[in-house]
Amino acid sequence: MPNVDRHGLVKPTPPDLMEDTGSGLDYGTRPDRMFGDIVGTDRFFVRSHADTPVIDAADWKLQITGDGVRQAVSLGYNDLRTNFPLTSIVRTIECAGNRRVQFGLEVGQTFEGTQWGRTAIGTAEWTGVRLRDLLESAGITADASEVVPESLDAIRARRPLPxxxxxxxxxxVAWAMNGEELPPDHGFPARLVVSGWLGAASIKWLGRIDVATQHVEVPWNTIDYVMIGPGYPAAGDQARGPAITEPALSSLVELPWPARLCPGPQIIRGRAFAGEARVTSVDYRIDDHAWQSATITSSGEPGVWARWQLRWDAQPGEHVLRVRAADDRGRVQPDSTPWNELGYMHESVLAHPISVGDNP
Structure with a gap:
């Protein structure tokens, strides 16, 4: 195992690109600074539970162990990059606590945890190797049931996967992001990318992957990243509630909050995400007018957000824009979200304030 130092975050987090949550480690992407389908690495949101570890790739090893493999395997950085088929995917990652601030305003309380606004979501191109190929090199046993990746940061984060x-x-297992070597804050030298699941499943700074033949309970699927409250029965021996898998169905307007616009015809853009499902429609409503259909401008395939846009002839005054997404499972964003103790999975239609005047 390599020597690991710690020193906070590495990349700059300028306020014109990123929103400071106040934790010192967690910074979101400003929605008005998202331009293409892919979010630039310089502004991609950062969610960390401890300082970014400093890892020397020359010393780094990825250990594959557990009673669910026939033999333990140790892979170096060059092994990862040269000994397995290469793959690239475009996928969206979202923290389960995204929009926690809006959830708190909705129910009249402040939830514990990172105070995310709308900014803990981003899409990137991830390049690496299929986890399946790595596991097959160790020989998966017939009774293997769960895979448990572990990070090399100070808390040794673990989140089991079926x-x-x-x-x-x-x-x-990605070692590149948006065509460049994976940056330190985003998991160098290698991280997991779990399509359509909450960001906590995409473990950064991988150091070990255990394959287990039994269900594994860790803090990240029993105490944290679980739904606690009425209607959420405890699951497992220690779990306080069901573990979160997919993030909530939600939509995002690419404007500041609150927004200021000039009068006249406008094109307003945004994104919608449905986890492992596909976004099928996006509707919008200005003030108390009827709901109308926005135009979806990207496919919004499972695991990737859909981009949308609408045309509005903005008149001077104070307005409210509401947007709701629907997916191929028949889900539609509701007007309210059932309460849970940790403020996760906020899916409500947001009332986005917009002021239209001559000096935005």
């Missing part, structure tokens, strides 16, 4: 999800074509 074997079927670990073996999916689009679950990968």
């Amino acid at each position: 074997l079927a999800k670990a073996l999916a074509d689009d679950t990968i």
Whole structure:
């Protein structure tokens, strides 16, 4: 195992690109600074539970162990890059606590945890190797049931995956992001990317992957990243509630909050995300007018957000824009979100304030 130092975050987090949550480690992407389908690495949101570890790739090893493999395997950085088929995927990652601030305003309380606004979501191109190929090099046993990746940061984060999800074509161990070497804050030298699941499943700074033949309970699927409250029964021996897998269905307007616009015809853009499902429609409503259909401008395939746009002839005054997404499972964003203790999975239609005047 390599020597690991720590020194906070590495990349700059300028306020014109990123929103400071106040934790010192967690910074979101300003929605008005998202331009293409892919979010630039310089502004991609950062969610960390401890300082970014400093890892020397020359010393780094990825250990594959557990009672669910026939032999333990140790892979170096060059092994990862040269000994397995290469794959690239475009996938969206979202923290389960995204929009926690809006959730708190909705129910009249402040939730514990990172105070995310709308900014803990981003899409990138991830390049690496399929997790399946790495596991097969160790020989998966017939009774293997869960895969448990572990990070090299100070808390040694672990989040179990069912074997079927670990073996999916689009679950990968990435060593590049947006065509460049994976940056330190985003998991160098290698991280997991779990398509359509909450960001906590995409473990950064991978150091070990255990394959287990039994269900594994860790803090990240029993105490944190679980739904606690009425309607959420405890699951497992220690779990306080059901573990979160996919993030909530949600939509995002690419404007500041609140927004200021000039009068006249406008094109307003945004994104919608449905986890492992596909976004099928996006509707919008200005003030108390009827709901109308926005135009979806990208496919919004499972695991990737859909981009949308609408045309509005903005008149001077104070307005409210509401946007709701629907997916191919028949889900539609509701007007309110059932309460849970940790403020996760906020999916409500947001009332986005917009002031239209001559001097935005």
